[in-house]
Amino acid sequence: xxxxxxxxxxxxxxxxxxxxxxxxxxxxxxxxxxxxxxxxxxxxxxxxxxxxxxxxxxxxxxxxxxxxxxxxxxxxxxxxxxxxxxxxxxxxxxxxxxxxxxxxxxxxxxxxxxxxxxxxxxxxxxxxxxxxxxxxxxxxxxxxxxxxxxxxxxxxxxxxxxxxxxxxxxxxxxxxxxxxxxxxxxxxxxxxxxxxxxxxxxxxxxxxxxxxxxxxxxxxxxxxxxxxxxxxxxxxxxxxxxxxxxxxxxxxxxxxxxxxxxxxxxxxxxxxxxxxxxxxxxxxxxxxxxxxxxxxxxxxxxxxxxxxxxxxxxxxxxxxxxxxxxxxxxxxxxxxxxxxxxxxxxxxxxxxxxxxxxxxxxxxxxxxxxxxxxxxxxxxxxxxxxxxxxxxxxxxxxxxxxxxxxxxxxxxxxxxxxxxxxxxxxxxxxxxx
Numbered sequence: 001x002x003x004x005x006x007x008x009x010x011x012x013x014x015x016x017x018x019x020x021x022x023x024x025x026x027x028x029x030x031x032x033x034x035x036x037x038x039x040x041x042x043x044x045x046x047x048x049x050x051x052x053x054x055x056x057x058x059x060x061x062x063x064x065x066x067x068x069x070x071x072x073x074x075x076x077x078x079x080x081x082x083x084x085x086x087x088x089x090x091x092x093x094x095x096x097x098x099x100x101x102x103x104x105x106x107x108x109x110x111x112x113x114x115x116x117x118x119x120x121x122x123x124x125x126x127x128x129x130x131x132x133x134x135x136x137x138x139x140x141x142x143x144x145x146x147x148x149x150x151x152x153x154x155x156x157x158x159x160x161x162x163x164x165x166x167x168x169x170x171x172x173x174x175x176x177x178x179x180x181x182x183x184x185x186x187x188x189x190x191x192x193x194x195x196x197x198x199x200x201x202x203x204x205x206x207x208x209x210x211x212x213x214x215x216x217x218x219x220x221x222x223x224x225x226x227x228x229x230x231x232x233x234x235x236x237x238x239x240x241x242x243x244x245x246x247x248x249x250x251x252x253x254x255x256x257x258x259x260x261x262x263x264x265x266x267x268x269x270x271x272x273x274x275x276x277x278x279x280x281x282x283x284x285x286x287x288x289x290x291x292x293x294x295x296x297x298x299x300x301x302x303x304x305x306x307x308x309x310x311x312x313x314x315x316x317x318x319x320x321x322x323x324x325x326x327x328x329x330x331x332x333x334x335x336x337x338x339x340x341x342x343x344x345x346x347x348x349x350x351x352x353x354x355x356x357x358x359x360x361x362x363x364x365x366x367x368x369x370x371x372x373x374x375x376x377x378x379x380x381x382x383x384x385x386x387x388x389x390x391x392x393x394x395x396x397x398x399x400x401x402x403x404x405x406x407x408x409x410x411x412x413x414x415x416x417x418x419x420x421x422x423x424x425x426x427x428x429x430x431x432x433x
Contacts, residue, residue, distance in 0.1 A: 004037075019391075020383055029056025032404050032411055034388070042383075045401040045415055046390040050213070050245050050357075053273030054317050055404040061276050064313035068305050076305065078298045084308030091315055092284050095255060097264045100287035105280065105303035109244035109271035110138030112281040113207065116240045116267045117142050117160065119289050120205035124238065128161045128199050130191075130206040133169050134394050136214035137207060137242055146207055149214060149394060163198050166190050167208070167228075168218040171350075180221040187220075188227045195235065205238040205266075210257030213245040216393030217352055217359035217400050225261040238289070241265040244272050244281070245357070248315070249324025249405060252331050252355025260354070273405075278310035323405035327355035330403075330412040334358060337416040347374055347427045349397075356407060359400040360423070361393065365430055370395035374426055381422040387415055 005023055028035040032055045035041050047053065054061070068074075068084075076082065089103035106112050121127055131137070131146040138144070145158035166187045169175065175183055195203070206228065211219040225239070232239055246257025247270045254260045256268060266289060271281030282302070283290075301307075318324070335351065335358050342348040346365035353359055362374040375397045382389050392400045403415065 019379060021380060024383075031055050031057070032407055040386065042386050042388045043403075043411060043415055043418070044388045045403045045419075046388050047273075047402055047404050048277060049272070049390065050250070050402045051272045051275075052277050053248060053250075053405055054276050054314055054323070055406045058276065058314075058317065060317050061310050061313045064309040065278070065306060068309040071305075074304070074306055075301070077300060078303055082303055082305060082308065084305055084312055085303035088303075088308055088312050088315070091312075092270070092282070096268060096284045097256075097259075098266070098268070098284060098286055101284050102287045102290040103282055103284045104290060104299070105282040105308075106271075106299050107279045107301050108138070108281045109242070109269060110140050110143050110281075111299065111302075112244065112269035112271055112283050113137045113143045113146070113240075113242060114140055115283045116269050116285070117146070117205070117207065119267065119283070119285060119292065120207075120238045120240060121160070123289050123292050124202050124204040124236070126202045126204040127159070128163070128201070128203045130163055130165055130194070130203060130237070132167050132208045132212070132220075133164045134212055134215040134218055135164075135168075135207075135209060135242075136212065137209075151394075151396070152214060161199075163194050165194065165206070165228075167220040167224050168212050168215060180223070184221060184224050184227050187224060188231060191228060191231055195231070203235065203237045205240050206232055207240040207242060209242045209244075210246045210260060211251065211354065211357055213400075214392050216361065216398030217357055218393075219352070219354070220261075222260050223262070225258060225263050229263050238267065239263070239265040240267045240269065243268045243270050245402070248273050248318055249327055250355055250357050250402065252324060252328030255324055257354075274314060275307050275311045276314040278307045280307040280311045318405065321406075324355075326407070327405050330407045330409055331355035331358060333409060333412045334416045334419075338419065341420045341423065345423050345427045347371070347430055348423060356405060357400075357402045359392070359398050360419070361398045362426070363397065365427075370397035372396035374430065375399055377426050377429070378422050381425050382418055385418045385422060387418040387422075389419075 024036040026034045093101035133148045135148045137146050145160045148164045241258040249255050267285035338351045349363035350361040362371050364371045390400045392398050
């Protein structure tokens with residue numbers, strides 16, 4: 001065991017898990033590659049859990065942060081005017097498509113989702129919330145209550161009265177083999193049944209990820225949330241789209257993931273990639289919802305000058321370089337390549353994704369059962385080959401990958417080759433055992 005690993009285990013909680021049998025320390029990065037303490041280089045296909053959105057050592061971001069540091073002002077708080085905060089809020093409000101939008105900045109996606117839930121429950125005077133099965137919305141008390149994954153829930157206590165819906169679980173026997181249209185119809189019927197049987201009075205909101213992150217990039221078929229919203233609107237129920245992982249063009253086909261469904265939500269939450277590694281999150285919502293709270297509120301570090309400098313530079317870079325189009329182009333190369341390879345690899349249960357947000361589900365070829373052991377084996381093989389990937393899924397058997405949006409076609413092809421080779425190694429080991 002390395003000295004740093006021993007020190008980590010002595011002072012960090014044991015539920016703060018580390019990847020790999022021999023965890024790595026990342027000490028350098030440039031472009032879409034990082035270097036560990038031993039000097040080994042990796043093509044990064046997980047980007048700090050979708051956070052280093054435009055890669056490492058980006059001059060535009062670094063220089064923006066350095067300019068702010070040079071002023072001597074790292075923090076003032078929101079009781080003073082913050083130019084960078086106003087400028088970023090203006091951009092996000094415009095891009096959101098939400099009518100009369102206003103923006104509140106936090107430090108993380110968890111805080112953003114807490115804020116959105118507060119706005120919704122206050123506006124509707126109800127603690128009843130709808131969420132999706134297999135969802136993940138953060139680690140705080142309220143965010144855990146709308147999370148539907150037993151591996152991430154420590155107790156059943158909740159400040160909210162939550163009911164979970166179908167929509168990203170087509171693998172279940174009752175839905176398997178359905179067309180998109182039939183599955184959407186079944187899910188909408190289930191929503192109507194929940195509203196008729198399980199709730200009392202008004203429901204505050206539905207909160208949903210357009211593509212489930214921790215859930216292993218499972219997703220509803222395009223159009224489901226449009227069908228849901230017809231029912232929600234009839235009941236006055238608000239819709240919160242959790243864009244923490246799907247925002248800023250990552251899906252390739254839309255700038256925010258929910259736009260793939262042809263829907264404009266009442267609120268969107270965001271975080272992760274916006275600061276390209278600097279801590280920033282927030283909510284963009286209809287102005288009447290955002291202004292509705294009667295009590296004073298702030299986020300001490302939300303909207304601080306350093307994070308705002310990084311986020312403004314990052315968002316400008318994404319827009320100026322049309323990285324949404326790049327995500328569509330490079331993501332298609334990878335996803336198409338994985339789907340082409342899958343039929344000859346019995347360990348691959350599914351390939352799914354949009355843009356630079358894609359996943360491979362690993363299963364026991366004999367039974368079709370989820371295989372977290374094979375996922376762990378894949379992780380070791382890609383590490384050895386110089387590629388960083390991520391894990392997820394309800395059963396921990398899904399390899400989820402989301403490279404920086406600056407990925408080149410050559411890097412996409414390189415990464416695809418490493419992934420396919422790793423799958424071939426894992427598959428051969430299973431077949432020969």
